[in-house]
Amino acid sequence: MNQFTAVTQQDERGICCIDLAGYLDAHTATELESIINTVITDGCRRIVVNFADLEYISSAGLGVFMVFIESVRADGGDIKLAAMKPKVFTVFDLLGFPVLFEIYPTVEEAKQAFPSLDA
């Protein structure tokens, strides 16, 4: 059973979008951590995580974003979160994570929130 997938694509503005699908728990969180690590190692610091097809998240999943947020912001980038189902947002909200992370209704809005590289 394939419980979790994360697919990365980079757009013409240099924004890396990671599309999540399935169930993000103590088992699958290591897979996401590895994928984000690869994205960052490859030089991307403008990251949008698309939660549209994510059905479940536990604290192990939340922890993955905590691992990287500081270093990405220190480099002038960000990890912006988008398109969460209400049941997934509830878990973020339960622990106050929206204070730390920017969460947008859509992927496009999250991408637009990055400053233009031309500026």
Added chain:
Amino acid sequence: MTSPVSHNGIITVPATTDHLHEIREFLRARIRAAGFSEFEENGIVLAVDEACSNLIRHAYHNDPTQSVEVALVIDPDVVTVSISDTATPFDPNSAQVPDMPTYLQERRNGGLGILIMRRVMDAIDYVPCGPTTNRNMLVLTKRRTA
């Protein structure tokens, strides 16, 4: 007169994280069938997942030769989930939980499972192994709210 349908049950899985989804699916189907709200169902499933994740990772170290047993009892207005194990006893009620504003400000990671259990469930009871049993028992209780 017909007997009410029972949604109670027990699931036993190897103590590895790749079996967590089986516990969640076992709980979801039964809690939903018993007529609890999706919000209550999601909260109970999350709390039990956190408890089992902690047990598997920190007590059993992902050891497939060990097992986790989850028993579900659904009364009309209460869901009770009992998680039993033979690991070194650890009472989550004795654990210090993080202060979230500080936690987020300092970009900490991990250690949120017990806080989630406390925020979601109405009661957390723990009975360590003793002279009469070699199993520890963590009992999570959630009352129906609607």
